Amino acid sequence: MPELPEVEITKRSISKHILGKKIKSLKILNPKLRYNLNYESLNLFKNQTIKKINRRSKYILIFFDNENVLLVHLGMTGRFYFLNGDRKIDTSFYSNNKIIKSHDHLKITFEGFSLIYNDIRKFGFIRRLTISNIKFSKHINKLGYEPLTKEFNFEYLKQKIYNKSSPIKNLLMNQSIVAGLGNIYANEALFMGKIRPNKKGNKLKDYEIKTLVKSINKIIKNAIDAGGSTIKNYHNSEGRSGSYQSNFKVYDRENRKCLRLGCNGKIRRQVSSGRSIFFCFKCQR
Ligand SMILES: [Zn+2]
Structure with a gap:
């Protein structure tokens, strides 16, 4: 199960590709996750540009140029991979990494490439928050301090x-x-x-x-x-x-x-x- 370091690395690797990029479309490939993916709320991210990507605990928070925030938790086996173009996997990313396509859940398409969320055991989730309700989110509002911060002493x-x-x-x-x-x-x-x-x-x-x-x-x-x-x-x-x-x-x-x-x-x-x-x-x- 990914812990803080793995989530931090995931955040950094997706940031390199999607920060500042605009989402062209979102496609739910399999809605079944810890919370089912919801088309209406995910569709609100269409044509929105990613402004900032943070990590808090084991969550990734993707901020957009409006109120919307995507909250991602990788659960036990969640991960992202990139598709270069519509079908072709850029295999250089996956030299030692087998991806089972039937476990793809969400495809987010940007100009020229897509980001896929894949989760074999389906304990992860992706939900919409807004900047004003983050602090009330049950996932976020009870979290303690983080290692490597001055408050954690x-x-x-x-x-x-x-x-x-x-x-x-x-x-x-x-x-x-x-x-x-x-x-x-x-x-x-x-x-x-x-x-x-x-x-x-x-x-x-x-x-x-x-x-x-x-x-x-x-x-x-x-x-x-x-x-x-x-x-x-x-x-x-x-x-x-x-x-x-x-x-x-x-x-x-x-x-x-x-x-x-x-x-x-x-x-x-x-x-x-x-x-x-x-x-x-x-x-x-
Ligand atoms: Zn010993």
Whole structure:
């Protein structure tokens, strides 16, 4: 599932092609997504020019030269790809990336090329917002601060977790606490911070919370710099693979040796709240 770094990379790769461009037409190829695509509301974007593209948490917000905003969530397997012309796929984007056309949902056509939204598992969505109602959107209005912002700091994280008895990893994945973090990067940040994923939020010491803020920022920054992680179904919009997965220290490394210098522990996997936690029993406390 794409997390903050993968969504950021997707935003950057689509921005390169569509920023400042005018939409000529929109065609729904399969309306079934988390919320069904709605022709009437999507058609309002016809002949509109894209002014700005932002990311907030795991959402991409595409702003137009009027009130309209497209809110995109990639769900588990959503992605964009470009068609150069009507039928011909520019394969240079997809050298190692198989696209199953029957999972295409929306085709947005610009002058000379199209942008297709494809989603195998259909948990993603694309909906219309307006500039004035963004702040009331249920997707946006409860989001916490983002890693790599000055608001995301020790005081903020402490205030969010000091009285919570849930496992710290669940708290980190709660989008109203840390926006954009998911299972992979939460596991990795906890390893970097030497904190066990199932430790309760209210048991963390101040120094651990400080370390955790630093670790989250570092992991997220490094992952963005590496182009995200290539995980199961994720590739960026140019079909290029991110490379951060080669830096995973715990995620998907069950039974393998701990990579922390001087630690001879093994990575354990447990299931907690339906998600895998990966940690070293020896150096994460
Ligand atoms: Zn270890």
